[in-house]
Amino acid sequence: MQTSFLRQQQDKLIIEKAPVFEPLDPPCRLLCGPGPCNPHPRVLRALSMQEIGHLDSAFLHIMEEIKILLRYTWQTKNEFTIPVSGTGSAAMEACVCNLLEPGDKFLVGCNGYFGPRLVEMGQRYGASVVSMHKPWGQVFSVEELEENIRKHRPKVLALIHAETSTGACQPLKEAADICHHYDCLLVADTVTSISGVPLHIDQWNIDAAYAGSQKCLSCPPGIAPLTFGPRALEKLRKRRSKVKNWYLDMNLIASYLTSNGNSNRSYHHTAPINMCYGIREALALVAEEGLEQRWSRHERNAMHFWKGLKELGLTCLVPQQYRLPSLTTIQVPPGIRATAVTSHLLEKFGIEIGNGLGELQGKVWRVGLMGYNSREEIVQTLLVALRTALLEQGYSSIRPSFM
Amino acid sequence: MQTSFLRQQQDKLIIEKAPVFEPLDPPCRLLCGPGPCNPHPRVLRALSMQEIGHLDSAFLHIMEEIKILLRYTWQTKNEFTIPVSGTGSAAMEACVCNLLEPGDKFLVGCNGYFGPRLVEMGQRYGASVVSMHKPWGQVFSVEELEENIRKHRPKVLALIHAETSTGACQPLKEAADICHHYDCLLVADTVTSISGVPLHIDQWNIDAAYAGSQKCLSCPPGIAPLTFGPRALEKLRKRRSKVKNWYLDMNLIASYLTSNGNSNRSYHHTAPINMCYGIREALALVAEEGLEQRWSRHERNAMHFWKGLKELGLTCLVPQQYRLPSLTTIQVPPGIRATAVTSHLLEKFGIEIGNGLGELQGKVWRVGLMGYNSREEIVQTLLVALRTALLEQGYSSIRPSFM
Numbered sequence: 140m141q142t143s144f145l146r147q148q149q150d151k152l153i154i155e156k157a158p159v160f161e162p163l164d165p166p167c168r169l170l171c172g173p174g175p176c177n178p179h180p181r182v183l184r185a186l187s188m189q190e191i192g193h194l195d196s197a198f199l200h201i202m203e204e205i206k207i208l209l210r211y212t213w214q215t216k217n218e219f220t221i222p223v224s225g226t227g228s229a230a231m232e233a234c235v236c237n238l239l240e241p242g243d244k245f246l247v248g249c250n251g252y253f254g255p256r257l258v259e260m261g262q263r264y265g266a267s268v269v270s271m272h273k274p275w276g277q278v279f280s281v282e283e284l285e286e287n288i289r290k291h292r293p294k295v296l297a298l299i300h301a302e303t304s305t306g307a308c309q310p311l312k313e314a315a316d317i318c319h320h321y322d323c324l325l326v327a328d329t330v331t332s333i334s335g336v337p338l339h340i341d342q343w344n345i346d347a348a349y350a351g352s353q354k355c356l357s358c359p360p361g362i363a364p365l366t367f368g369p370r371a372l373e374k375l376r377k378r379r380s381k382v383k384n385w386y387l388d389m390n391l392i393a394s395y396l397t398s399n400g401n402s403n404r405s406y407h408h409t410a411p412i413n414m415c416y417g418i419r420e421a422l423a424l425v426a427e428e429g430l431e432q433r434w435s436r437h438e439r440n441a442m443h444f445w446k447g448l449k450e451l452g453l454t455c456l457v458p459q460q461y462r463l464p465s466l467t468t469i470q471v472p473p474g475i476r477a478t479a480v481t482s483h484l485l486e487k488f489g490i491e492i493g494n495g496l497g498e499l500q501g502k503v504w505r506v507g508l509m510g511y512n513s514r515e516e517i518v519q520t521l522l523v524a525l526r527t528a529l530l531e532q533g534y535s536s537i538r539p540s541f542m
Numbered sequence: 543m544q545t546s547f548l549r550q551q552q553d554k555l556i557i558e559k560a561p562v563f564e565p566l567d568p569p570c571r572l573l574c575g576p577g578p579c580n581p582h583p584r585v586l587r588a589l590s591m592q593e594i595g596h597l598d599s600a601f602l603h604i605m606e607e608i609k610i611l612l613r614y615t616w617q618t619k620n621e622f623t624i625p626v627s628g629t630g631s632a633a634m635e636a637c638v639c640n641l642l643e644p645g646d647k648f649l650v651g652c653n654g655y656f657g658p659r660l661v662e663m664g665q666r667y668g669a670s671v672v673s674m675h676k677p678w679g680q681v682f683s684v685e686e687l688e689e690n691i692r693k694h695r696p697k698v699l700a701l702i703h704a705e706t707s708t709g710a711c712q713p714l715k716e717a718a719d720i721c722h723h724y725d726c727l728l729v730a731d732t733v734t735s736i737s738g739v740p741l742h743i744d745q746w747n748i749d750a751a752y753a754g755s756q757k758c759l760s761c762p763p764g765i766a767p768l769t770f771g772p773r774a775l776e777k778l779r780k781r782r783s784k785v786k787n788w789y790l791d792m793n794l795i796a797s798y799l800t801s802n803g804n805s806n807r808s809y810h811h812t813a814p815i816n817m818c819y820g821i822r823e824a825l826a827l828v829a830e831e832g833l834e835q836r837w838s839r840h841e842r843n844a845m846h847f848w849k850g851l852k853e854l855g856l857t858c859l860v861p862q863q864y865r866l867p868s869l870t871t872i873q874v875p876p877g878i879r880a881t882a883v884t885s886h887l888l889e890k891f892g893i894e895i896g897n898g899l900g901e902l903q904g905k906v907w908r909v910g911l912m913g914y915n916s917r918e919e920i921v922q923t924l925l926v927a928l929r930t931a932l933l934e935q936g937y938s939s940i941r942p943s944f945m
Contacts, residue, residue, distance in 0.1 A: 145841055145867070148715065148740040149834070153617055157829035158610045163822055165594045165604070175815060177593050186816055187590035190580050190762060191568045192894050201568070207561045214556055224764065225628045225789065228811035232789045260788045312551065337551040353812060359593060361627065361764055361814025383786050385663045386628065386635045406899070408631035409756060411764025412578060413589055414817065419566055426560035431552070438548055464548070491595050496809070 168485075171506050171521055172493035173303045173466055174331065175353035175360050178417070179511040182358050185420035186413050193410045201419055202396065202410070208422035209364050212333060212356075212430065213348065215340035220366040221396050222418055223387070224411050227330045227351030230363035232260055233387040234326045234347050238295055238371055240380055241265030246293035246323075248284075251275050252304035252497045253328055257297045264383060269293065275499055276305040276456045276468065281313045288321050294374075295324045301332035303354075304496040306468040306505065307457045308336060315344035324370055330354060333364065334425045335437045335465035335509055340366060347371040352414075355437065355465050357510030358421035362414040365389075421510075437464040440513045444506070447522040451529065452536035456503050465513075468495075468503040475532050477501050483528040490524055571888075574909050574924055575896035576706045576869055577734070578756035578763050581820070582914040585761050588823035589816050596813045604822055605799065605813070611825035612767050615736060615759075615833065616751065618743035623769040624799050625821055626790070627814050630733045630754030633766035635663055636790040637729050637750050641698055641774055643783050644668030649696035649726075651687075654678050655707035655900045656731055660700050667786060672696065678901055679708040679859045679871065684716045691724050697777075698727045704735035706757075707899040709871040709908065710860045711739060718747035727773055733757060736767065737828045738840045738868035738912055743769060750774040755817075758840065758868050760913030761824035765817040768792075824913075840867040843916045847909070850925040854932065855939035859906050868916075871898075871906040878935050880904050886931040893927055 170176045191198050202222075209220045223230040235257065239245055245266040247257045250273040261268040271287045273279055279298070288296060296318050298309050311327055318325040324346040332338050335355030340348055346368045353360035367375065367389065375389060382388040386408065395407040425433060441464035445455060448469060456468040471477045477494055481504065484490040493505035508517065573579045594601050605625075612623045626633040638660065642648055648669040650660045653676040664671040674690045676682055682701070691699060699721050701712050714730055721728040727749040735741050738758030743751055749771045756763035770778065770792065778792060785791040789811065798810045828836060844867035848858060851872060859871040874880045880897055884907065887893040896908035911920065 145740055145837070148711075148713065149837070150715075150740070150742045150745040152833065153619070153742070153744050154614050157832055158607075158614055159829065160607050160611075160826060163588055163591065163604070163819060163826070165591050165819070166598075166600050167592055168594050168598070170593060170595060172595060175593055175595060175812065183590040183592070183816075185566055187586040188566065188568050189570055189586070190573060190578055191571050192573060192575060192578060193763070195569075195571070195888075195894065197569050201566070204561075204563050208563075211557050211561055216556070225632065226811050226814060229628065229789045232787070256788075263784055263786050263788055308551075310551065312553075337548055337553070339553045339556070341556050342553040351812070353815075359814065359816040360596070360812040361817050381666055383666050384635070385659075385666055386632045386790075408629050409578065409754070409763040411629060411762065411817070412756075413586075413762040413820075414764050414814070416566060416568070417816075423563060423566070426562065429560055430555065434548070434552070485598075491598065 167489055169490045171512060172491045173505045173507050176357060176507055176509040176512045178359050179357045179424055182417050182420045185416040188416050190412055193412060201415060205415060205419050208426055212422055212425050213340045213366055215366055217366045217368050219372060222415060223363040223365050225363060226360045227363045230349035230365045233365055233389060234349055235260040236264050236382050236384040236387055237375055237389045238324060238347060239264055239266040240378055242267055244291060244293040246287060246291050246296045248279055248298045250277055251299060251302035253299050253302060276307050278307050278309045278461050284314055285317045288317055288323060292321060293323050295326055297326040299328040301336060301463050303331045303466060305457060306463045306466045307461050308463045311343050311345060324374060331465050334433055336463060337434050352418050355510045356421045358417045362411060362418050437513045440508050440515060440518050444508060444518045451526055465507060465509050467506045469506060471502055472534060475534055477504060479532055480528045483531055484524055488524045570892055572893045574915060575894045576908045576910050579760060579910055579912040579915045581762050582760045582827055585820050585823045588819040591819050593815060596815060604818060608818060608822050611829055615825055615828050616743045616769055618769055620769045620771050622775060625818060626766040626768050628766060629763045630766045633752035633768045636768055636792060637752055638663040639667050639785050639787040639790055640778055640792045641727060641750060642667055642669040643781055645670055647694060647696040649690060649694050649699045651682050651701045653680055654702060654705035656702050656705060679710055681710050681712045681864050687717055688720045691720055691726060695724060696726050698729060700729040702731040704739060704866050706734045706869060708860060709866045709869045710864050711866045714746050714748060727777060734869050737836055739866060740837050755821050758913045759824040761820045765814060765821050840916045843911050843918060843921050847911060847921045854929055868910060868912050870909045872909060874905055875937060878937055880907060882935055883931045886934055887927055891927045
């Protein structure tokens with residue numbers, strides 16, 4: 140009883156033999172690189188919960204919970220605080236394509252890998268981009284920020300709060316006041332700081348921020364927090380040109396995500412339902428622990444790790460003054476091949492740490508102690524595994540007290 | 543033992559009280575709307591498998607499996623056949639922003655909701671867009687396509703293979719030959735057809751296609767198949783301008799996803815690891831069943847459903863000749879309020895079917911029998927539930943034989 144239409148459409152298969160693979164069985168890894176880290180078990184369970192529709196009131200209820208939990212986590216009362224349907228880079232691009240119009244002056248702090256990515260995005264959308272530079276691992280002083288803003292008079296300044304390539308934490312507390320004095324918006328990349336490092340969107344007057352799910356939130360990648368404050372929303376409303384990027388046009392998304400009640404919700408794209416379950420659970424875990432307790436836990440475990448590194452005779456790239464508790468860059472000692480150590484850790488211990496990125500390639504290792512993975516037993520495991528891998532490579536400057 | 547830096551950054555919390563919600567517990571739904579449908583249980587289990595890094599060779603191996611399985615499912619030998627890190631709309635936008643340059647003539651077939659979306663995207667990226675129209679629910683004839691291509695001489699023609707808003711299946715078999723005769727690329731929207739309706743990318747010479755995961759593949763939304771054939775890749779290589787959209791720039795993604803071996807892989811963005819697990823498992827299920835068997839199953843169950851609708855005195859919007867087995871649009875009978883029936887189904891039976899979209903709002907219901915949900919017992923359940931809901935609304939033209 141085949142319809143004639145379908146019979147007519149059914150051509151000869153050009154790949155007749157269906158591929159057959161072993162059952163899916165990803166290996167067990169302790170993920171202590173720059174992210175993803177190991178998701179919390181409750182988050183993994185949430186991912187596999189049964190499906191509901193993206194326009195179901197039960198889903199809209201979950202979306203409201205996500206927004207409320209995100210506001211707590213970021214310490215903001217911004218109504219427009221949402222999960223973007225993509226990874227952290229999509230949320231980064233959402234800031235660039237919504238808050239800049241062609242010709243707008245865009246100042247970007249480049250002190251690692253992710254500033255230049257913002258520069259590249261800004262240029263693609265036709266902004267007039269100026270980058271200010273600091274050596275990788277350093278941060279900008281208030282004076283440097285003010286000097287650059289006064290000189291270039293940008294419409295938007297973007298700073299990387301937590302630079303995943305270097306492990307440096309850019310102080311943001313005074314930056315916004317300078318920006319606003321010169322009528323400039325401040326956008327902050329909080330991918331590797333959200334929920335792991337003190338961060339106060341409203342207290343610090345940050346106008347827009349984005350983050351990733353796979354760092355200190357301990358959720359898999361694939362969904363990304365974004366918040367726009369009143370100044371950012373005003374800029375969006377007053378745009379003279381349409382946002383080029385349809386998928387990330389926050390004007391369109393606002394009408395689906397932020398209208399009150401269900402009646403006015405208009406369909407934009409299908410939300411990634413199960414990733415929403417995941418981030419909902421990840422954020423609930425932040426709220427259950429308490430934000431300040433979570434920041435302290437990250438700091439405590441990082442300091443134990445840094446102490447252990449010192450005992451191994453290893454040096455961190457970033458001075459402790461600006462060092463991220465969530466991500467530590469360790470300088471590779473002379474005579475040691477960086478990738479030999481990372482391979483040893485992966486192959487012998489199932490532990491993933493990160494190699495250097497960009498200009499720090501071969502010069503540092505990147506170790507993340509993020510979210511669920513910021514635990515004392517992981518610090519201990521990492522230190523003994525690292526010591527073993529280093530000794531294997533002929534490393535010899537381990538302090539006697541630790542031997 | 544707090545560092546002075548972190549102490550200094552720690553401001554007063556403006557939201558002190560952490561939000562407390564009930565445990566996450568999405569309700570049980572039978573999803574027979576236009577998508578998402580219920581994922582296969584094996585896909586849900588895959589989503590919660592343990593995390594590995596996006597640069598781990600074990601993950602790159604999974605990515606290769608996905609590409610091979612996608613090629614089988616789409617019947618294409620295109621090397622560039624990948625999952626996009628977003629929903630179907632992101633993959634749609636990937637076609638528009640990569641294959642069109644400012645000023646390029648872009649012809650779009652508009653016979654439902656999704657053609658106009660392509661028009662909107664094309665305009666945002668500066669293409670010179672021409673739309674050709676047919677009433678919703680109808681399809682374009684070969685003659686109409688040829689006439690429009692000859693008249694407008696577009697660089698790219700986009701057609702919706704399976705229009706999710708109307709349930710119509712656009713024949714594509716002859717379209718590409720006409721396109722190529724006039725040096726035009728053919729892009730096909732296969733969101734609601736992939737793995738559910740006969741579709742032969744290579745046999746039909748389709749140059750680029752995109753799909754969604756949450757329809758006949760029975761995977762949650764959040765990852766989206768995309769394939770570019772040789773002509774599309776040539777167009778991409780020969781672009782005079784950079785792709786405006788950084789996240790979806792397939793030149794950048796190609797260097798991460800399609801290089802041979804691991805050594806040349808360059809980091810672009812963090813892949814949505816667990817969604818990749820999900821689509822890997824969903825595609826493995828397609829291969830295990832066999833593509834032609836899967837197409838037949840969708841057709842068989844759809845025809846049972848259509849027979850049941852006829853016995854209920856209901857009429858389908860689309861003539862059987864072009865009717866999608868994966869999605870049926872049922873005309874709302876006179877005197878019946880469409881949303882009263884969908885609400886009844888949801889509230890009394892936990893069954894979701896879709897309301898009409900756009901100009902079909904209030905005029906049709908949309909019923910999906912997709913992937914895992916294309917089963918005889920679901921057809922029977924749907925028919926009795928629909929009958930009950932209709933009777934509740936005072937509907938009276940059910941055939942005696944069915945009473």
